[in-house]
Amino acid sequence: MKVTAGWKWGAVGAVLALSGCVSSGTAEQNQTLSGTATDQNSTTAQTNTTGTGGAKGQLTGAGATFPYPIYSKWFDTYGSKNGVQINYQSIGSGGGIQQLKAGTVDFGASDAPLKADDEKAMPGPVVHIPTVGGSVAIAYNLPGVQSLKLDGPTLANIYLGKVKKWDDPSIAALNAGAKLPSTTIAVAHRADGSGTTNIFTTYLKTVSPEWGTKVGSGKAVSWPTGVGGKGNEGVTGVVKQQPGGIGYVELNYAIQNKLSVASLKNKDGQFVEPTVDSTTAAIAGGLPALQKDIKAPLVNEAGAKAYPIVGLTYILVYKQQKDPAKGKALTGFLKWAMADGQSMAKDLAYAPLPAEVIKMNATAIDAIK
Numbered sequence: 001m002k003v004t005a006g007w008k009w010g011a012v013g014a015v016l017a018l019s020g021c022v023s024s025g026t027a028e029q030n031q032t033l034s035g036t037a038t039d040q041n042s043t044t045a046q047t048n049t050t051g052t053g054g055a056k057g058q059l060t061g062a063g064a065t066f067p068y069p070i071y072s073k074w075f076d077t078y079g080s081k082n083g084v085q086i087n088y089q090s091i092g093s094g095g096g097i098q099q100l101k102a103g104t105v106d107f108g109a110s111d112a113p114l115k116a117d118d119e120k121a122m123p124g125p126v127v128h129i130p131t132v133g134g135s136v137a138i139a140y141n142l143p144g145v146q147s148l149k150l151d152g153p154t155l156a157n158i159y160l161g162k163v164k165k166w167d168d169p170s171i172a173a174l175n176a177g178a179k180l181p182s183t184t185i186a187v188a189h190r191a192d193g194s195g196t197t198n199i200f201t202t203y204l205k206t207v208s209p210e211w212g213t214k215v216g217s218g219k220a221v222s223w224p225t226g227v228g229g230k231g232n233e234g235v236t237g238v239v240k241q242q243p244g245g246i247g248y249v250e251l252n253y254a255i256q257n258k259l260s261v262a263s264l265k266n267k268d269g270q271f272v273e274p275t276v277d278s279t280t281a282a283i284a285g286g287l288p289a290l291q292k293d294i295k296a297p298l299v300n301e302a303g304a305k306a307y308p309i310v311g312l313t314y315i316l317v318y319k320q321q322k323d324p325a326k327g328k329a330l331t332g333f334l335k336w337a338m339a340d341g342q343s344m345a346k347d348l349a350y351a352p353l354p355a356e357v358i359k360m361n362a363t364a365i366d367a368i369k
Contacts, residue, residue, distance in 0.1 A: 057083075059333070060107075061086065061087070061106060063097065063099075064096060064109040064111050064196075065090045066195055066196050067132060067134065074341050078333055078341075097114065097193075106326055107317045111313045112195035112198035112199075122318075125319040126317070130353060131315055134251060134310070135251045137250070137254045138247075139246070140247075142183070145181075149265070150262045152208060159211070159224065161187075164184060166185055186245040188245055189223050189229070189235065191230050193219040194220070199309060201215065203299040203308060232249045236253040240257055252349050261274055265308075266308045267301065267302050267308065276345075285302050286298040297311065338362065
């Protein structure tokens with residue numbers, strides 16, 4: 001399925017119209033390609049928003065590329081209405097966590113919640129505020145193939161380097177009647193510490209015992225094969241420029257760059273495309289777990305309409321704010337994001353949070369002092 005944008009992206013689209021570079025992954029087996037991805041450390045990939053009435057505060061944040069499209073929209077809209085300047089560096093979840101730990105930003109952003117050991121290593125207690133839900137789409141570049149179906153074990157075998165050609169029998173069996181070429185599969189993955197990678201590898205670990213044993217899950221793993229790209233932008237660039245390419249990206253990046261995405265076989269045995277509705281269905285399936293632990297994963301959830309690779313993305317803030325003025329500005333923005341901000345999610349292909357999660361967030365935000 002080829003996904004296309006049905007809305008005007010403005011400045012976000014300018015950032016996601018990719019041009020830049022990619023980097024190699026594992027030393028022995030990975031290749032390096034000159035891609036078409038924006039280096040998210042550049043000033044182009046930084047959101048600078050200033051209120052029209054003069055800044056009433058200034059906040060800095062860094063982290064995940066996964067939510068960058070909606071964060072860019074939020075920061076611009078909120079800044080214009082409330083006079084708060086929010087500067088955000090889209091450098092990947094790992095980088096955002098490190099900057100929060102170092103105290104160089106007011107908030108971090110990550111699609112991978114902090115593990116217990118990571119939380120203990122932070123200078124103070126960290127509050128996780130999920131902001132929206134999103135799908136990790138499997139984008140591919142296969143001219144002439146308009147529709148592609150994959151299941152979890154086959155996808156894991158592609159990333160293990162065991163399935164090397166697009167006409168492999170395991171892929172052909174899922175796509176009866178399709179004319180699959182014998183093109184070599186060009187695997188793309190993240191080269192940086194990434195929450196998107198955490199969601200994707202958690203899914204592969206769930207559906208493939210071999211993946212769990214040999215590779216595991218996390219923000220960064222030792223990839224058995226493939227080419228590394230920096231950020232969602234970088235992986236998108238690799239897939240876009242390489243015939244036979246396949247990569248995992250947040251749905252927005254596939255939409256904006258008009259890449260085809262695969263339908264995945266879910267836990268109920270249905271092939272489902274990544275959409276706002278299928279993301280929402282997955283979140284609904286995982287809601288009981290989220291109500292017990294806001295950091296619970298949302299991969300391979302039950303439900304006939306649920307897309308299997310879904311996650312929440314989080315803003316991370318210290319519970320005890322050193323600067324009361326910044327703390328007030330930060331909680332003001334977070335409260336706005338849980339109200340007015342949620343109405344912008346669907347137009348940017350994200351799933352708004354369920355009311356139950358917003359209620360949990362309200363309690364967490366009130367605890368930030």
